[in-house]
Amino acid sequence: xxxKALRDHAQNSPLRVIAHxxxxxxxxxxxxxxxxxxxxxxxxxxQWQGLIAINYPAxxxxxxxxITVKEALEKCPExxxxxxxxxxxxxxxxGDWEAPEVGTHKVSLDRYRRESAKILGIFRERCDRxxxxxxxxxxxxxSTLVYEALLEQYPQLRHPPQDLNTxxxxxxxxxxxxxxxGKIIDINNSQVEEELPSxxxxxxxxxxxxxITSIRNQIRTQLGYDTSAGxxxxxxxxxxxxxxxxxxxxxxxxxxxxxxFLGGFRFTKIKNLGGKLGAKLVEIYKTExxxxxxxVPIDDLRAKxxxxxxxxxxxxxxxxxxxxxxxxxxxxxxxSAKNFRPCINTTVSAHRWLRxxxxxxxxxxxxxxxxxxxxxxxxxxxxxxxVSKSKSMPVSKGGELTGEMIWGMAxxxxxxxxxxxxxxxxALLAVGLSGFEGREEGVxxxxxxxxxxx
Ligand code: TTP
Ligand code: CA
Ligand code: CA
Numbered sequence: 001x002x003x004k005a006l007r008d009h010a011q012n013s014p015l016r017v018i019a020h021x022x023x024x025x026x027x028x029x030x031x032x033x034x035x036x037x038x039x040x041x042x043x044x045x046x047q048w049q050g051l052i053a054i055n056y057p058a059x060x061x062x063x064x065x066x067i068t069v070k071e072a073l074e075k076c077p078e079x080x081x082x083x084x085x086x087x088x089x090x091x092x093x094x095g096d097w098e099a100p101e102v103g104t105h106k107v108s109l110d111r112y113r114r115e116s117a118k119i120l121g122i123f124r125e126r127c128d129r130x131x132x133x134x135x136x137x138x139x140x141x142x143s144t145l146v147y148e149a150l151l152e153q154y155p156q157l158r159h160p161p162q163d164l165n166t167x168x169x170x171x172x173x174x175x176x177x178x179x180x181x182g183k184i185i186d187i188n189n190s191q192v193e194e195e196l197p198s199x200x201x202x203x204x205x206x207x208x209x210x211x212i213t214s215i216r217n218q219i220r221t222q223l224g225y226d227t228s229a230g231x232x233x234x235x236x237x238x239x240x241x242x243x244x245x246x247x248x249x250x251x252x253x254x255x256x257x258x259x260x261f262l263g264g265f266r267f268t269k270i271k272n273l274g275g276k277l278g279a280k281l282v283e284i285y286k287t288e289x290x291x292x293x294x295x296v297p298i299d300d301l302r303a304k305x306x307x308x309x310x311x312x313x314x315x316x317x318x319x320x321x322x323x324x325x326x327x328x329x330x331x332x333x334x335x336s337a338k339n340f341r342p343c344i345n346t347t348v349s350a351h352r353w354l355r356x357x358x359x360x361x362x363x364x365x366x367x368x369x370x371x372x373x374x375x376x377x378x379x380x381x382x383x384x385x386x387v388s389k390s391k392s393m394p395v396s397k398g399g400e401l402t403g404e405m406i407w408g409m410a411x412x413x414x415x416x417x418x419x420x421x422x423x424x425x426x427a428l429l430a431v432g433l434s435g436f437e438g439r440e441e442g443v444x445x446x447x448x449x450x451x452x453x454x
Pocket of ligand 3: 023
């Protein structure tokens with residue numbers, strides 16, 4: 001039954017394995033590779049006067065995100081600084097400008113999105129169920145891979161008995177070693193490197209870990225990037241694992257140690273507990289530690305948080321998470337915006353900025369692996385007095401949606417705003433695309449084909 005559930009990538013199989021992979025200091029690595037910087041030199045990526053990505057050599061100087069450029073250079077005078085690419089008003093391509101300013105430029109993330117798409121391409125080549133979670137992280141459901149590897153390596157599993165409740169045969173021993181599997185998190189949250197009394201779930205983890213090592217090696221040889229990964233029973237645990245031994249390392253969480261592993265965390269590190277709900281918990285229970293919440297009975301959680309949230313929380317802090325790896329590219333909308341401080345005052349200037357927003361959107365559309373098309377285009381406008389307006393129009397069907405076409409539509413909508421008066425001074429312009437539809441199924445089909453064809 002467990003094997004069958006694994007084959008069907010069901011959430012309840014004890015053999016299920018999920019990996020979470022996150023790029024180390026992502027934007028900084030992209031710049032290091034592009035500029036052929038030796039890996040040991042400190043480098044940080046700058047946006048205006050703040051730092052948004054800091055490589056690990058620079059972190060050794062105590063440089064952290066959101067300190068200013070000036071403070072960083074005091075800590076490390078030889079720090080190499082790279083400013084993110086920007087568009088100048090009216091530009092159709094982003095560039096690497098010497099000293100861009102927030103008043104005359106807009107940040108472009110194209111370079112990082114392009115690298116992100118290459119990385120995702122490798123994940124999809126090597127795994128049939130991938131969820132992109134952000135620009136530099138993804139979840140991989142390794143059920144299919146593990147199922148196929150188990151059947152190949154252990155022929156005794158190939159012929160399931162009639163009665164699905166028949167236990168699996170005794171599992172052969174699993175030997176984890178750091179070089180091939182990464183670090184193994186055991187009960188005391190320290191590492192073990194010995195033969196363990198193992199069962200089939202350990203074998204699943206071990207096979208998955210080998211596969212993730214191989215994927216991470218491929219990312220390094222093909223693209224030059226270091227990654228960190230977590231390998232565990234579900235998404236929540238995999239994500240917590242991936243940051244345990246950062247950078248350039250993966251961690252495996254064995255069955256049965258979830259409780260002690262989680263007990264060491266502050267619950268604000270857990271997804272959905274970082275925000276309001278987390279703050280409410282701190283207020284009610286006067287603690288930030290998972291270990292303290294583990295002592296609270298389920299009825300108390302339900303009474304204080306509501307039946308559903310209470311039950312969900314009770315499970316999540318015990319490492320139970322049945323959420324699926326969502327393989328759909330679920331971009332439902334895209335927005336490109338520019339705040340103006342000071343306000344802009346002319347139609348010419350507004351048109352030039354709309355061009356930048358339009359080009360930004362069209363390059364992001366090109367990177368959508370499913371080449372989906374939006375149904376609606378929306379223009380948002382905010383006046384100097386803070387009044388917001390928004391106007392929409394349908395996007396006609398047809399070929400590629402170019403920057404020029406998006407621009408044309410946005411200019412048309414702006415004319416409508418101008419017609420109603422009070423267009424200037426203008427404090428914000430934004431162009432949005434929504435109602436994406438189209439060829440998802442086809443893309444997933446191709447991904448599946450690639451895995452089989454290996
Ligand atoms: P993170 O994964 O949060 O951080 P990181 O990859 O730089 O470093 P780590 O090794 O700790 O994972 O974010 C990924 C990228 O997103 C980061 O390189 C830059 C960008 N980013 C911002 O622009 N602003 C932010 O506030 C954060 C958190 C990230
Ligand atoms: Ca990262
Ligand atoms: Ca990240």
